[in-house]
Amino acid sequence: MSATPASGTRPARRTHFEARLNYYSAQNVPLLLSLGILLGLILIYFLLFAVRQHRLPGNFELSTTLNNTMTVGLTAIGQALVVFTGGIDLSVGGIVDVTNSLAAVLMRNNPGSMLGVSLLVILVGAGAGLINGLFVTYGRLQPIIVTIATLTIWQGVALLILPQPGGAIPPPVTAILAGNIAPLAGLPSSVVILVLLLLLWQALRRTGFVVTLYAIGNDERAAHANGAPVNLARIGAYTLGGAFSGAAGLYLAAVATSGDATTGSQLTLTSIAAVVLGGISLFGGRGSVVGALAGACILTLLLNVLFFAGVNPQLQEFFQGLFLILAVVISTLIRRLLQSGRQVGGGSL
C-alpha cells in the first residue's frame, strides 16, 4: 500500500483518496457486485425470518448457516487458487469424499489421534492436489480432463475406504470445529475460522506465490519470461487447493459426526458456482478469495431464503442453477456498461 504524502493539503488528499477509491472500485467490480448480492440476500433473509418467526435470527441461526457454508467455503478457496491460474479442479468432490471417509474411519477419541488424523487428512488432500498439479504441469495436460479422471479415481478410493456411510467423529472435534466458543459469548467457532481464513488471505495475497498465480492466469508466457517460477507456483496452487479440499472433508465429517463416501460429489459443482458467484473470472488472473467465501455464503443463504419463502425444497437445484446463470449475466451486462462508458468500439466476436 502506498503511503499518502503527509505534506499534501486537505483537498489534494481527498482527491488522492477518491482516485484510489475509483481505481479500487473499477478494479473490483465483480467482487463488489458479489458482496452487494450477499448483502441483499442477508437483508431478504432477515426480513423473511422476521416475518415467519416473529424474531430476528440469533446465534443458533448464525451457527448453522455458517457451518453449512464452511464446507463449501473451504472447497471454494481451494477452487479459487486453481482458477486464478486459469485452471479448474473438478476433483474437489473426490478429494472431499476420500478425506471425509478417512477421517471417519481413522479418528479415535484421544487428543493425539484427533490432531494426528486431522493433519493426516489435510496432507492426503494436499497429496491428491499435488498429483493433479504434476499431471497438469509436467504432463502438459488440460486441467479439466485431468481432474475429471482423478475425480473418478478418488471416488472409487473413497468407496474402498468406507463402503457404507458410517464411522464416527469424536465429539470434541465436532465441538471445536462446528460448536460454539463459551469464553467468547458463545460465538460459533465457524466465525473464528472464517476470520482466520480471511486474515490468512490478507497475509498471503501479496506474496510472490499468489502474485505468480495471477500472473499465470493473465499471461503465462509473460510470467515465465519475467522469471516467475511458473511451474512451481501452479503445482503449489493445486496442492494448496487439495489441502483446502481435505480440510473441507474433515469439516464435513465433523459437522455430520460421521463419514459418507458420496456426499462430497456435489461439492465439485458448488465450489465452482461459489467461485463464479464470488466474481472470480474462470479465465484466470482475476478475483479474490474473499469473493470465493462470499460466493459460498450466497449459495447457503439462497437456500435459507428459499426455505423461508416456502419454496418447494425439490426445486432448490433449479433456483441455484438459475441464480448462477443470472448472476453471471448481470455481471456481464454491468461490465459491458462500464466498458462502453470508457472506450468506444472494441471488437467482439
Next chain:
Amino acid sequence: MSTKTTSDAGASRGLAAWRQLPRSQQGMILAYVAVLLLFVIGGIYRPGFVRLDNIGQLLLLSSFTGLVAAGQTFVILIGGIDLSVPWVLNAMAVLLTTTSLGQDSRAWWVVPLCLIVGALIGLVNGVGIVFFDIPPVVMTLGMNGVMQGLVLGMTGGFTCPTCNSVAPPSVQGIFVGQFLFGLPNGLLVWIVIAIIVGVVLSLTTLGRRIYALGNNALAAYLAGVNVRAVTLTVYALGGLFAALAGIALTAFGQQATLGMGDPFLFDSIAAVVIGGASILGGRGNYWGTIAGAIFLVVLRAVLQEFNISEAGRSIASGIVILVALLLYGREAREV
C-alpha cells in the same frame, strides 16, 4: 538376412507413417486396438465373453454413451464443454414416459417433442454462451442444476401418478428388438447416427466450420464463419443427442428413473478424449469417440468378469483416461 532387413525397413517405414499421422488419429487407432485387446482378454478369461450376442449387448450398452458423446463431440470440437447432459437426458426420459403414458398412439408426436425440447435446451445453453459471454462450464453447469430442479420439482421427487409410465412398446422395439444375427436394433440406430455425424463433420460446410472454429475462433470469424450461428447449432446438437440418448435408455430400461443420466457426464467426456479428440477443440472425430465409448463399456465388463468391485472399476476408468491423455493428449511444449 535379407528378409530381416526388409522387415526392418518395413517396420521403420510403418513407424515413420505412424509418426506422420495427426495425434488425434493415433489416438483413435490406439482406442480401437485397445477395444480389440479387451475383447481378446475377456475372451481368453471366459470364452462366452466374445459370443456374438454378448458382443451385441455390450455394443448396445456402448450406444447410450455413444449417443450422448455424439453431442459432446460436437461441443468439444469447437472448444466448449457440455456439463448439462446428465439432467437434460434425464428430463427428456421423464418427458417421454409421462407424456406418452406408454401408449403407441402417442409415440409419433412424443418422440419428436422430446428431441425438439432437448435441442431447445441446448440452444439456451448456446444463447447464454454466445450472447452473454458466460463460460461454457458455468452455463451448462447452471443448466444442469435447472433441469435437475425442474425434474425433481415437477415430478414431486418422482411421486407423480404418471411417473411410473413405461416407454411406448413401439419405441422399445426400435431400440431393443433384434435384427440380423440377433444383434439389437439399437445398434442399427447408432450406426445410422454415426454415419450422419461422420458425414456432417467431414463432408459438410458446417463440419468444416466447426473444425475452423475449434482451431482458431478469431481466424474462423475473419474467414467469414458465422461464429454465433455455429456455436448455437453445436450446443443445440448437444441437447438433441442427450435427448436421443434419454429416449434410447428409457426404451432399454422401459422406465425413466431419477439420476439415470449421472454416469453420462464422465463417460461422454471420457469417450471423446479417449477417442483422440483434443479437449481444446479442433482435433478429433466421431469415429474416435465411438471407440472411446465402446472401450469404456467393455473395460468395465471385463473388470466385472474379474470380479472387481464398482469402486475398483471407477478407479480403473480414471487411470485409463490419464494413460490415454499421457499417450496422446499432451500439448506441445510452450515458450
